[in-house]
Amino acid sequence: MSTSTPSDLCPCHSGKTLDDCCGPLLGGAPAPTAESLMRSRYSAYAKRNYLHLRRTLSTEQQADFSEKDARTWAESSEWLGLEVTATQGGGPDAQEGTVDFVAHFRSNGETRKHVEKAGFGREDGRWVYVGQVVEKTTPVRRAEPKVGRNDPCPCGSGKKYKKCHGTGTSAA
Numbered sequence: 001m002s003t004s005t006p007s008d009l010c011p012c013h014s015g016k017t018l019d020d021c022c023g024p025l026l027g028g029a030p031a032p033t034a035e036s037l038m039r040s041r042y043s044a045y046a047k048r049n050y051l052h053l054r055r056t057l058s059t060e061q062q063a064d065f066s067e068k069d070a071r072t073w074a075e076s077s078e079w080l081g082l083e084v085t086a087t088q089g090g091g092p093d094a095q096e097g098t099v100d101f102v103a104h105f106r107s108n109g110e111t112r113k114h115v116e117k118a119g120f121g122r123e124d125g126r127w128v129y130v131g132q133v134v135e136k137t138t139p140v141r142r143a144e145p146k147v148g149r150n151d152p153c154p155c156g157s158g159k160k161y162k163k164c165h166g167t168g169t170s171a172a
Helices: 035-047 051-055 066-075
Strands: 077-089 096-107 110-123 127-130
Touching: 035 051, 035 066, 035 077, 035 096, 035 110, 035 127, 051 066, 066 077
Parallel strands: none
Antiparallel strands: 077 096, 096 110, 110 127
16 A cells, blocks of 8 residues: 655645546546546646646637746745535536636735636537636615605604715714
């Protein structure tokens, strides 16, 4: 039975060795799932594998890829681990999926985290990163009509709103 040293462990914090986790993907093997691709992309930053970062982007994302920017971020950071918080779809037979994750790193002496919901899809049968998923939000609607400046203040003071709570000069 072989034991792994911390330096042998995969940077993605799966608990597996690099050879049993992200190593083959960093070498060009296809990812079996969206999550495994996400983990390998994190490991690519930690291992400074810019070819993997480029080749695992969708065609559309590759158009905006800057190896210089990826290199600057990777080399100015100490990669502390990846936390996958949720996955949706993205299995071996799926065509798309999302992976919610927190990437932990240290930059300029400050511990930081990058939180993202990442979208993945298939191109030519291989998983690729298609971009950050931005959740649509529902606009906030007022339940009651807006109070006008010259309307009575809703606090019940009997003053106009503009003279009471409307301008920050509160008569409380």
